């Protein structure tokens with residue numbers, strides 16, 4: 001079975017249940033938006049999918065393979081994650097983007113071509129030699145995207161990647177997410193607070209609350225079945 005499958009995942013920190021029997025299916029090439037109020041467990045779920053954290057019980061499968069079985073490095077390399085706050089090495093833009101590719105032993109010509117493509121996609125052509133720490137906040141986040149894109153991951157995990165950005169930067173990122181999804185059939189899981197962003201980008205969505213998936217599917221945004229989801233989508237859920 002291809003795509004991402006989260007099955008009955010639970011996670012506790014101390015006595016507190018952060019994820020309670022969470023299950024989700026994300027088909028190959030879909031863009032899944034994960035919506036929900038603050039503290040719902042969205043970031044924790046993303047960290048578990050990205051192998052930064054292990055569930056207490058349950059499993060995560062990518063293309064039918066348990067992410068913790070087999071070669072871990074290979075599995076980790078089939079995913080890439082972008083966080084809300086960009087992190088950059090104190091090198092220039094080119095070296096920042098090239099980093100993951102060099103680790104993977106990709107040859108120079110291929111690195112050049114992928115970086116060119118990624119920087120063009122993110123409106124950063126010509127910034128190759130600029131010192132990464134001197135970039136604006138929006139540019140730094142675009143750099144973080146470029147670094148994830150060049151890896152051509154099977155699964156791209158985005159944790160509120162546009163939360164701190166102005167509309168122009170949001171538009172560039174959203175266009176880039178769509179582009180990589182269409183061009184490489186990258187499966188995307190996008191945690192977002194913005195129902196508008198979910199509408200613009202996602203092909204399916206899940207609504208989480210209090211560590212649980214309330215509902216998920218292709219009709220969630222247009223036709224939610226649970227009253228809590230409906231309230232959240234209509235901006236009526238006070239949290």
Ligand SMILES: Nc1ncnc2c1ncn2[C@@H]1O[C@H](COP(=O)(O)OP(=O)(O)OP(=O)(O)O)[C@@H](O)[C@H]1O
Nearest residue numbers: 013016018036037038039040041042043044045191
């Ligand atoms: N390491 C930890 N120790 C204690 N509590 C934690 C830890 N990690 C997460 N939590 C708690 O688990 C709950 C879920 O956190 P999480 O960050 O996954 O939620 P979220 O839906 O991503 O929220 P937000 O939208 O605010 O980022 C929160 O109540 C948080 O305080």
